[in-house]
Amino acid sequence: MRNMIQSGSIVVIAEHFQGEIRPVTHELVRFAEALQEVRPTGIQILVLGEKVEGLAKSLAKTTGKDVLGILAPQLTRYNGQAYKTVLHEVLREHPPAYVCVAHSSRGSDFAPGLAMRMGAACITGVSSISVQEGVICFSRDIYGGKINADMVSSSKTTVLTVQPGSYGPTPKNDQAGGKVYLKSVVVVPQASTTLSTTAFQTSDLDLSIARIIVSAGRGIGEAENLQLIRNLASVLPRSVVCGSRPVIDLGWMTYDRQVGITGAIVTPDLYIACGISGAAQHAGGMKGSGFIVSINTDPMAAIFNLSDICIVEDLMTFIPVLLEKMAEQRN
Ligand SMILES: Cc1cc2nc3c(=O)[nH]c(=O)nc-3n(C[C@H](O)[C@H](O)[C@H](O)COP(=O)(O)OP(=O)(O)OC[C@H]3O[C@@H](n4cnc5c(N)ncnc54)[C@H](O)[C@@H]3O)c2cc1C
Known part of the structure; x- marks a missing residue:
């Protein structure tokens, strides 16, 4: 199946765990839409995993965006090195302008390394977007939230990690769902392998x-x-x-x-x-x-x-x- 990624677009990397899309993914879509208002271009969502066809379909339906499901048998469990390898492979042919990743433990794990491989800029912990003198600025907290910094990118591609809680979830999509594309990839064995992932035991505490x-x-x-x-x-x-x-x-x-x-x-x-x-x-x-x-x-x-x-x-x-x-x- 052809690669749907367009050069200069905004790509959102969906986060999921145990067969569920994490809510932060919808915040990333909302962030991408805010970015699209100041940099008009297409938005595409990428979801990686062993069997992600169902997740890709549900994301396309709920967001109205085109979704590329990347199927890799080696991605049964999250592995940072595998993510970086696959994403670099998928994105290098048509480099997007922005790659939006959650500023979560997982996103913080692979985003900087992905930017390195792509020769891209990486701005982490972004909480808002502004335009100053015609230039798109990304705001983030530094020094434990005591200082706010505005950052600009001078790279063709910028990997952004977005602070959860900064953007509300995507409003319910009343339009037709987006298209779903699927692409199978083979990931060469990595230097590290994720053997298991276990969710913390939850209690009755509400x-x-x-x-x-x-x-x-x-x-x-x-x-x-x-x-x-x-x-x-x-x-x-x-x-x-x-x-x-x-x-x-x-x-x-x-x-x-x-x-x-x-x-x-x-x-x-x-x-x-x-x-x-x-x-x-x-x-x-x-x-x-x-x-x-x-x-x-x-x-x-x-x-x-x-x-x-x-x-x-x-x-x-x-x-x-x-x-x-x-x-x-x-x-
Ligand atoms: C990907 C990622 C995810 C994270 N997720 C979370 C998360 O979900 N929740 C979370 O909390 N953190 C999270 N963190 C960690 C977060 O960045 C901070 O390190 C953490 O919140 C700091 O906790 P703290 O305020 O208790 O400690 P500190 O930052 O060490 O602050 C302690 C404070 O106590 C004050 N203090 C010291 N002694 C006294 C005293 N006797 N009386 C009164 N005040 C005193 C100090 O002035 C200081 O302000 C995450 C970090 C990363 C990178």
Whole structure:
């Protein structure tokens, strides 16, 4: 089957896991549409895997875009080297202007290497697009969200990783579905092989119904100090204790409590961030909260840009005083 990729187009790399298209793929399509408004050209979606015909058809139907399903028996499980090899092979004949990839663990794994192979520019963590003096600029956070940088590309092809949560999902497509093309490829054995992928065990914890979330970040210092966060949650009705990724990576909490782009996206009425810097990957999971209170010793912490109440204090001294005052009010 012929290669449907057009030179100078916008290509979206779909992300999927265990037979399901990940929601971030629809955000990428929305991002590609925003890019198309300032750089009119075609949009094509690529989906790679062992058996992706069904996913390609469903994407073409839901987005209205043309989809190329790349079938490779070696792509049963995600492998960064295989992705880079296949994508380079498929894209090099008709180099697109932009390749849009999710700024997820997977996207961050293969996008820079793909750009290297293609001789392309790579701009990571993009959260918005603007046009300044006729030039397309891509904005991203740097220094943990404290500074915003506008970047321009001077390459013919640019690989962009797009921050999840920056663009809403594609609106429902009422038009006819896009065309589906399928292409079989053989990937030569890679230097590394993915033997297995296992989804984390999920629990009954339903973060979507928690009206108050008390969230702990690395600023709590050590696992024992989590008790203070639990004490605060215990006096707030319908509240749940969650955390930022380092707290989960350190083994202080289970993964089902991680808030952020690679954890849960939460929208409680009240989100209390304790010792959390507010990196874009965490903010992407909680910025839709109704009211945000943050406790942080650093007055320049990025979390304060999102917060309704900013408390510049050491949480180890502030929370006990707060609990004391709340107890006094109850009595
Ligand atoms: C692909 C990718 C995906 C990611 N996904 C996620 C995700 O889903 N969720 C997530 O959270 N992160 C995620 N991250 C990590 C993210 O980039 C940040 O590293 C992380 O969010 C930082 O966590 P933190 O704010 O707890 O820690 P830090 O950035 O270390 O911040 C700790 C904060 O605590 C403050 N502090 C220190 N001591 C005290 C004290 N005594 N009292 C009050 N404040 C104090 C400090 O001033 C600082 O602001 C991801 C990263 C990548 C690359």
